[in-house]
Amino acid sequence: MPRSLRFDAVLVQAVIAGALSFAHLHDLAEAAGQSGWKAWAYPVSVDLLLVAAWRRLRTARRDRSAWTWFVIALFASLGANIATAGLLDLQHVPAWLRILVAGWPALAFLGGTLLVHQPTDPASAPEPAPEPVIDRPEQSDPVPEIPAPEPTPALLETPVPAVPPALVDHARKVATEHRTRTGTDIDTATLRARLGIPEDLAGAIVARLA
Secondary structure, eight states: OOOOOOOOHHHHHHHHHHHHHHHHHHHHHHHTTOOTHHHHHHHHHHHHHHHHHHHHHHHOTTOHHHHHHHHHHHHHHHHHHHIIIIISOTTSOOHHHHHHHHHHHHHHHHHHHHHHHSOOOTTTSOOOOOOOOOOOOOOOOOOOOOOOOOOOHHHHSOOOOOOOHHHHHHHHHHHHHHHHHHSSOOOHHHHHHHHTOOHHHHHHHHHHHO
16 A cells, blocks of 8 residues: 655745755856856755755854854855845856855865864763772781680689678578488579579589588
8 A cells, every 4th residue: 555645844845945046056156157067066065065064063063163164155055045036137247256156166175174074072072981980909918817815714713602691501401401301402403492592692502501
């Protein structure tokens, strides 16, 4: 199935304007003494310089050289359109206009060469992405291990809690009663349960009763 054609008014307008401007440049060049293919080459030269300057401005908007050549090409195109609107007698073209038309090829060649070979503006070029910084530990001599000091015998000994004499006498009565009832000496766990005292204190009392 053939694709449907869509009418684009902007594109049609651009084609018409371009054709008229092309014809005006041709007529002016022909009136200035350029005949044959030379008269047709002038519109191509002007339009190509205009397009080259515009493409340069798209990548480097602060480029003064691109703006200069864009204005020159635009002035040449507008000047030709205005000159062929009846304001200039194309049968008697003034000498200065003949000189401008004759010198245009060299001027257009210079502008096109500069636009193509001029380096891009560093301010408009994208900045390279910064490289990731990897933290690396600095190489240094290994720190020698210092051995921990050995504990002294005094630190290894468990301090013996102080036992009140009255508590010892009471514990002795409890131990005697336990021996009479069971026939065995009282142990630390039993003495601790009977008196309700800490285990270390009960152990110290049992050691005294032995």
